[in-house]
Amino acid sequence: MLHEAKVLLEDSSLSVSQISSLLGYRDIAHFSRQFKRWYGKSPREYREADK
DSSP states (O other), rough: OHHHHHHHHHHHHOOOHHHHHHTOOHHHHHHHHHHHHSSSHHHHHHHTTTO
């Protein structure tokens, strides 16, 4: 599921909030914590680094 988040963050104009909802998270903060735990960056940081 978090791999799918990486793909969406890299190739999408969706907001982080929209991506977290698509992946079934009710709380963007929980999604962000999980993502950071696995990848060492917040979703926003990951997206910015990918540019």
